[in-house]
Amino acid sequence: MKVRRAMPEDVSALAAIAEASYRTAFSSILEEEVLSSRNAAFFTRRFEASWARMLVVCAGGIPAGFLLMTDGHIDMLFMDPAGSRKGGGSCLLHEAERCGAKSLECFRDNIAARRFYERHGWHPNREYEREFAGRSRSFVFYVKD
Template identity: 70%
Template sequence: MNVRAARAEDVPELAAIAERSYRAAFAGILEADLLESRNAAFFAGRFAASWERMLVAFSNDEPVGFLLMTRDHIDMLFMDPAASGKGGGAVLLKRAEALGVRSLECFRDNWGARRFYERHGWLADREYEREFAGRNRSFVLCVKR
């Protein structure tokens, strides 16, 4: 598994990965209409202004996941569901940690993500609610100590 900084030309493929991953990860957490609205076009628009803060994981020269960060915080870490469990997320996380990332937020009930982060030494610091997509949702802030 290789990791490199994202390039502008990666955006369409990363947006497609984000759509697939988002729908798989949040199917039991978010409403169906919200999941439908988070399609590749939605993510491509978001990534157009943020691709320079992304790392991309590759397997056999094909992108299989990405991590988006802001300073020392992970905004997103998504793996293509077909590549999940094959080490790409761990490689992305390790690279981000080396760059100084120390916090991330995930849905409180996203147990798969929480277990993944815990296995890699991240600890739940606090739980809270905040507005997300028009509703109050439960989140957890995780930190790397």
């Protein structure tokens, strides 16, 4: 798998990956109305202003996942559920670290993601509650030394 910078023409493919991954990763954490509102159109609007801060991992030239980073903080790391567990997430995370990633946050109950980050040397710094999608949710803030 190869990691590259996102390009404007990637936005719709990345939005589709985000929609599928969001539903897969958060189906046991978020309510159906929240999941259905985070559709490809929602992510397309979000990514139109942020594609320049995104990394894309490709398999055979086709986007398989992406990472969005702001000022050393990983905002999102999503893989296409059909292509996950093939090393793409690790490639993205390593490239983000090379580019200065130092922090991220994760839903406390997203055990698979937490295991992934901890396997890659990220350490929980603190747990906290904050508002997300109209409700108070539990998060874990991770740091990388």
